Amino acid sequence: MKKSQSGLDYGLDFQQSSGFQVDSESKPLLPTHNPGGTAVRHTQQSNGARISSKGHVPASTGVTTRTDRSTIAASRAAVISGVLYSISSAALTLLNKKVMVHYDFTAVHALLCFHCALSVVLVRACSLMGWAEVEPLSWELVRIWMPVNLIFVSMLATNFYALQLVGVGMVSVLKNMSSLFIICGDYALFQRAYSWHVWACLVLMVGSVFSGGVTDTNFSWLGYTWQMVNNVFTAGYALYLSRVTERVSTHTHEHRPLNQLSMVYYNNMLSLPLTLLLVLLHMEFVGFWKQEALYQPSFQALAVLSGLCGFAISLSSIWFVSLTTATFYSLVGSFNKVVVAAVGIWWFGESTELRNLASIAAGLIAGTLLPFVKMRSGARSRSTQ
Template sequence: MGSRVMPQGAQDISDPFIERHLVIDTSKVNRNAERGGFTNREQNGVTDQVSSPRRSEIVNRSLSAVKSFGNDDIDLEGGDVEKDRDKTIRGSRIVKVRNQAVLSGLAYCISSCSMILINKFVLSSYNFNAGISLMLYQNLVSVIIVSILSLSGVISTEPLTWRLIRVWLPVNFIFVGMLITSMFSLKYINVAMVTVLKNVTNVITALGEMYLFKKHHENRVWAALFLMIVSAISGGITDLSFHAVGYSWQIINCFLTASYSLTLRRVMDTAKQVTKSGNLNEFSMVLLNNTLSLPLGVLLIFVFNEVDYLSTTPLLRMPMFWLVITASGFLGLAISFTSMWFLHETGATTYSLVGSLNKIPLSVAGILLFNVPTSLQNFASILFGLLAGVFFAKAKMREKSQS
């Protein structure tokens, strides 16, 4: 999958569409909402006492002439024209903001859903047995694109110094392990069950926060986590396409994803201190994570003996296959852009809720597109798990608002 940046406000860090996002502090994200830029016109009052109706009429007419000369937009009867114009401007700006929010939300949902589906397509439909190589190629595409954008001045990134690399390496090892286990599990498990099983990551993360950071959660949060566990167990029991190897990889992925989130919180402050600007923006983290993953990915290709497979598979001689995996690299990076755009236009609360709701159409699409055999019990377990994820997101929002 391509590299992404996950805002910390999006509480569901196990989201399969944004599992490669980096956790950042959304309290520092400044949402510059558009506000109406209207100028308040102050009218000077007449302090002279008018002794007669005739003088009063002359003064009023003079003031009306001056106002008319200074501002043709003001209606002499009561400013109706100006009020109508202000209402039109205000209404158009509100519509513009709402359109931007809807557009960014759709872009984020489409890119995130497409990413997981295209990975499933490559690994299952093409029967591509080199998940590490796929991860490596996608990350290489991300590095190339971000580097080009940085050199052209479109975005700004921090230089990758040795001090920064040494600080970041422990996080990157977990990051690569998280991506590889995700690829391995997705090859054997259908999209809907992967989505439900990833909810276990939230449970592990909550426990880690409690023991490592002494953070206490509300009863609603624990209730949602309990429902997630129930749905994962019932979904696995009723899964007609159950695969023990795939489920094992997915459980490992849940632990690695939770470890990534918890470790990153400790490393982030140190990493910022060793940068030249004292800050580490999202694009810098995307470039850093994906660049460091390349040599480690090459090493793992030899360790897992994917070189022999790559040298014999006919897939690498198919132009369409290269087009598909290149598109997956672009989609991975697109999630970085669309998630930041969506977060800017709305906020962490909406971002988190939409991320949870986005799992529902993804799961349905995964079942229909890949002809997954299912039963009523399994489908009910999947739906139950997805709704538990939405309940969890809302509980975390409530907990955050009260803290």
């Protein structure tokens, strides 16, 4: 059977292409090559002894080697990237909900267009400062990347539609359904098999969605439908992106895979005409400047902050997954849903009916268990090969 190129295995694919290596217990990464080469390094010790030319250090000397410093640096980077990923991903959902619901802002596509434009400006700023290199636009790359971009815009837009109509708690549970679509896509496209434990978690997720919908006092057929459509686009984005990144590497300037900053740039630059088209189709330009929210400093600040969070999660997610295992990356995302659901229920005063809360809790627990179960299933399959 072929190995999956999506979902929880994405981190493993990134490790192979980036030259980083992660162990099976989510420990920090070190580069796969020795950054110090074979150079002889002598360090003066307090007792007058020297480290041998082979680099052996007595355990009692307490001398910090280059590898020790690299390990510490990698650990700190993993913590920083994980915290940034957690904060930005949680804040993005909560801020988008606040902007659209609290301020009664109806120009959803205009807000999406603003977020894309802000990300393009930030990417160009990073490039001008020399922090990272951005792959220049070319018609060949645009042609290959456009299907991904269509899915990307659809994913963002449907997420806005769902947040307008569904509470944050139930959105967090419904988002777990994207795992079901990804796993089904893995099976259909890559012939990947899963153990019954994985399917049991998925059944629990589906059950929590049904029970949550029945007990949701603010149930909306349209809102739930939009979130399920969003899950389909999310799964499609995860499954299709890996195929496109393989193809696009042969058309880049130096025939190498696109870095994350270039992906962010292409996604958002190509999204601008698409989001502008949505603005025109929905006639949002009519009466746009009459919306009172536009002239409130608090709305302006939240709109900019949510755009910054969208940019931050794009970069921090790839940074974080390159410094840890794919399972740990998914686990942090699952715990994030718990935080978002709890804060959202409190912040927006959503329903606290006991049966609905129990359904939300069951769905979040199933989503948190899934990475563990999938990891153990993968370990068993490798041991039998």
